[in-house]
Amino acid sequence: MVTRSLARAASNGFLTRTQALEILGVKPGTLYSYVSRGLIRRLATPGRKQSLYYREDVERARARHDARASEGVVAAAAVRYGEPIVPTSITEITPDGPRYRNRSAVDLATTGVSFEATAELLWTGMLREDAAWQSDPPPKELSRLAHELAAQGANRNLHDLFTVLTTLEGMSRGAPEDRVAETAAQLLSARQLIFTLTGCFGVLGKPPRYRAPRNGETVAEAIARSIEIEPNPKVVAALNAALTLAADHELNPATFVARIAASSEGDLHSCIAAAISTNAGTRIARGCDRLDNLLRDPAKWQSLPQRLAQRGSVPDLATWGFSHPLYPAGDPRASCLLRIVQGLHARHAHVSRLLRDIEVAGSDYNLRPRFETSLVLLCTALRMPAGTAAGLYTLGRVAGWVAHIAEQRLAGYLIRPRAKFGPHAAM
Numbered sequence: 001m002v003t004r005s006l007a008r009a010a011s012n013g014f015l016t017r018t019q020a021l022e023i024l025g026v027k028p029g030t031l032y033s034y035v036s037r038g039l040i041r042r043l044a045t046p047g048r049k050q051s052l053y054y055r056e057d058v059e060r061a062r063a064r065h066d067a068r069a070s071e072g073v074v075a076a077a078a079v080r081y082g083e084p085i086v087p088t089s090i091t092e093i094t095p096d097g098p099r100y101r102n103r104s105a106v107d108l109a110t111t112g113v114s115f116e117a118t119a120e121l122l123w124t125g126m127l128r129e130d131a132a133w134q135s136d137p138p139p140k141e142l143s144r145l146a147h148e149l150a151a152q153g154a155n156r157n158l159h160d161l162f163t164v165l166t167t168l169e170g171m172s173r174g175a176p177e178d179r180v181a182e183t184a185a186q187l188l189s190a191r192q193l194i195f196t197l198t199g200c201f202g203v204l205g206k207p208p209r210y211r212a213p214r215n216g217e218t219v220a221e222a223i224a225r226s227i228e229i230e231p232n233p234k235v236v237a238a239l240n241a242a243l244t245l246a247a248d249h250e251l252n253p254a255t256f257v258a259r260i261a262a263s264s265e266g267d268l269h270s271c272i273a274a275a276i277s278t279n280a281g282t283r284i285a286r287g288c289d290r291l292d293n294l295l296r297d298p299a300k301w302q303s304l305p306q307r308l309a310q311r312g313s314v315p316d317l318a319t320w321g322f323s324h325p326l327y328p329a330g331d332p333r334a335s336c337l338l339r340i341v342q343g344l345h346a347r348h349a350h351v352s353r354l355l356r357d358i359e360v361a362g363s364d365y366n367l368r369p370r371f372e373t374s375l376v377l378l379c380t381a382l383r384m385p386a387g388t389a390a391g392l393y394t395l396g397r398v399a400g401w402v403a404h405i406a407e408q409r410l411a412g413y414l415i416r417p418r419a420k421f422g423p424h425a426a427m
Helices: 001-012 019-022 030-036 053-070 071-076 105-110 115-124 142-153 158-171 176-181 182-206 221-225 235-246 253-263 270-280 287-295 304-310 316-323 334-342 349-365 371-381 388-411
Strands: 051-052 091-094 097-100
Touching: 019 030, 019 053, 051 053, 071 158, 097 105, 097 115, 097 334, 105 115, 105 334, 115 158, 115 182, 115 221, 115 235, 115 388, 142 158, 142 182, 158 182, 158 270, 158 388, 176 270, 182 221, 182 270, 182 388, 221 235, 221 388, 235 334, 235 371, 235 388, 253 270, 253 388, 270 388, 287 388, 334 349, 334 371, 349 371, 371 388
Parallel strands: none
Antiparallel strands: 091 097
């Protein structure tokens, strides 16, 4: 039974020690060195002699070894959580979490800085905690279509609605060549786009509908009202913290796509639409939807320790809900949000149980929650509808994309990496 369980886990993103050693071509001592240095994550298995190792970490370590052996394939290792390949002054990843323009994102979230102020910091390098945005109503044609799509439920897919409205708002601002040339209006366009997208959260309500922000509302207040949650100070503070922590994370796939589009001189809205489509993948923002489905419903949830003991369910949890490769000691963004969850008076029994199970996963199995898991727990504790977490993840990240698009334009070069042809390239 144990052998079958280990084999099943190994086929779903994990490797046994023997398999890891075979791929790496190293001795056990070298494998343990990789683990101790945080290069390869290990999944502890209490009561069993064998541990499991993350397949993506092992393959990345092998790629880095091959890159050192051949100067021509350095990028093969770099694009898989490897060495930095794009210079930036926007965000730095540190053991304490991301730093926006040299300011800790966790500190910004815990000290009550608004999402608007965080976005302005990313865009301008200046932190103005009194930053306030004024929003104009969306163009009539855009507003009409938004209401129609939302009323149909739009398959309750926020990301499709985000992409459509982003493209339409760009189209309302003129021809693509004109939009690219109007660099002075880029920040005004970015603010307006974020406000336009907040109304999309209404598609998660019953009945689904588009709810444009009211004049004078902040982004957090508009989101709360859009999903019919009272925007009291605790709710607004929690949403601001979530959006701030989601705002940027250096060069994740969607951000890289935004920079590639900007390097080809795409306009702001086209670049952001491309990034939203990338972020919609189930391994990024919509991974929150999978976690939502698993964690939110007590009837579907089994105790996390039980799931880990069964072993067959490990990949569903560990590969996209726990153990971020960039934070071997734990994701500081997740820890920050979980502290907010613990302080909410509205927390219900199921959330308390999840928090206890997550604590056991860390102490017994060395599984540390990622930002996505904490974001789902926060939305569950606030009794927000399913799908809210994925929407917050993407809406917050728009702020970072705007900064990266501007920086890439100033860099003035086309991003065009080379491929190395080989029969075993898809390792």
